[in-house]
Amino acid sequence: MHIIAVGAGPSGLCLALLLGKAGIKTTLLDTGSTIDDRPRAAHYAPSAIRVLRAAGVLEDVRRLGFLPGNMTWRKIDGTPIASIKDTAETRGPEGLTVLPLNLLGKVLLDHAEKNTNITIKWNHNVVGVGQDDTSAWAIVRAEDGTETKYSGDYLSGCDGANSQVRKSLFGESFPGKTWDAQIVATNVYYPLDKLGLDEINNIIHPTDYYMAAKITRDGLWRVSYGEDPNLSHAEVVAHQPAKFARMLPGNPKPEDYKLTNVGPYRIHQRCADKMTVGRITLAADAAHLCNPFGGMGLTGGLVDVGDLADCLVGIDQGLAEPQILEKYCEIRRQKWRDVIDPISSGNFIRVSATDPERAREVDPFLEMVKKMETDAVLRKEFDDSVYDICHDFKQYYKGAQRVTANELKL
Template identity: 50%
Template sequence: MRIQKVIIVGAGPSGLILGLLLSKQGIQVELLDAGAELDKQPRAAHYASPAAYELARAGVLEDVKARGFLPQSFAWRKLDTTFVAGLNHAALPPDYPYKMVVLPLDRLGKLLCEHIQRQPTAEVKWSHKVVRIGQDQEQAWVEIETPTGLQRSDADYVIGCDGANSTVRQELFGPEYPGETLNAQIIATNVYYDFDRYGYWDSNSIIHPKNWYMAARITTDGLYRVSYGDIPGLSREEYLARQPQRYEEILPGNPKPEEYRITNISPYRLQQRCAPSFRVGKILLAADAAHLCNPFGGLGLTGGIADVGNLFDALMGIHKDLADDAILDKYSEVRKRIWAETIDPMSRENFRRLHDQDPDKARENDEFFQLCVKSETDSELAKELALGLDVLRHDMTQYYTK
């Protein structure tokens, strides 16, 4: 079946990457986003090798690298900054093309928009909020609230890339998003602060029962992402008011507000959730609309981008008559399994590692740290650890039947 048109709900990173991949194959793509412009909240910045692979296929990886950078070093430390264990991506061959790349999400979105605007078969429509969806034997359709009134649009497939509160998912399965909200609160901040002075690496995770946090360089001009824990259950205003005190308690040098400059701040709840299925007929789900995890280890969007690559290959199998549409059931099955067996347990463990162990014994007791220690003198193991997230990748072309 030749696919003429696909509607993608949500012009976040997952929707834009899928839109680029499909429109570059000549498929007409209508991208609908409820927002008036790209989201600017401090969220993803690190995209591991499975995401880099899909960014390359979408033709944007070199630009992402040019505007961002390739992080080399990942450390876990005690609150007093003492080194506990670390990983070094210098172990990867210099010409390995899919190294983890860092670029704050709003800058990635801008870059993706620039690329998609060059595609004659793609159209991005802002202030277009999908409120209902449906399908029959022939087509899938969406009803859209626009600045000029309610509109309807149809296509061969509708894909929900509309994030954690996905309307597409709720239309398919109701308001419940199966899973749980963890009893923890993080405050994500983007901040200019001189962490170099304290010997910090590109990424630093601080192990402490209360004052755990992560500080990672996210631009080449010294902007850091600091995500720290706080008491659950307070209001946004209360979290913002507590920020100077929390920084002073946890950051090296116990800085006062005049010693740093925050450019973004946003509280987030930590959620582990997965939709019942990523396919109902001609309607599909990907990325945060389909599954959520806490941000420690950067598995969220990396997993979402890996979904998008798999969905692209499944749709191309149908488009090129190499597979029938049962490949979309396979897409759902494979991506749900990868979430349940890898993303969910691994992200929980990444978070647990920060707050639920004795920092003084972590280097000896934590199994992952034992591997990190071994990799200090074993370059093959160091390489294996640097490519650990490749388990999120899956080859969908093996299900092509012709």
């Protein structure tokens, strides 16, 4: 079997590694000249760690990254409201792991470059896709206008939020909403842990809400805060020192910290109408988006590609019918709708639109987190619930005990 994957971002690379382990060849086509190193994801939940392990990269991810300590919700003056208490030991073998996306991308790329089943073609801008009864293809347009067709048995769009694969299938339709907010993701060296913060903090405030988390062992922090959506990029950059002085512990001036990135983003909750159309599938940001509070974007994307790999390997090995890809579409969209969308939306509303003085009274989640500090049974239920976005697609393989006769007849 040969797969065409559009996009050599984290989801495309991870998909190729999972398929490569099963002997399936993947050609990755990417419009960039190398991996995208904008400051985006850094936290990967246990469900994604499981996929990174299956792809054979977890050891390197853990070597470069780390297992963070407590995650705490606070008032802007630092007063804790509720905390998920953790240490490297309690996080366990599949525990939430921190590694900035540019470094995760490098790990995935290093492994992919060593895998003879994977071919990566940079500077390959995909402008359209197509399919017939036996194959699917991407059309790549070079700068001089010449077009080349890359064909495989199946094609997967892993080409991010502005996915050309999705647009080729559905035009501009990407159902959902854009929040009336602008988030500014900054990377900064400023020792917030010495100023009373934990390694992950969510600060609840009507205008100066933010998330502050340590993202490298050498003391780089991600501070993502809300800004007026009407401000231009230049205005956001100009406002940043005043924002930091007002909201961060120690009220720092620019000479007190070293800022390495400022990136404003609009945030969305969107999911494509379908993640499978015949031989073409969508995964990760190409298929769905959520706001970054709670780190569910790439986590959900990695779970997608883990599931997609199980489906394609099943088809390749004669263990599954091609219709299993319809099941992929149904289940992955359902997981976005029932788990990722409500939880990530709740995370954003919690920090940006909750009265910090009454947070535990009005927000049952925070009340539960507070109870979990002393209730081990509740804590165990919470720890188990982080796998709610997972699904076992091997149950639909032929001969699998749990498969029912009509399971794949959608």
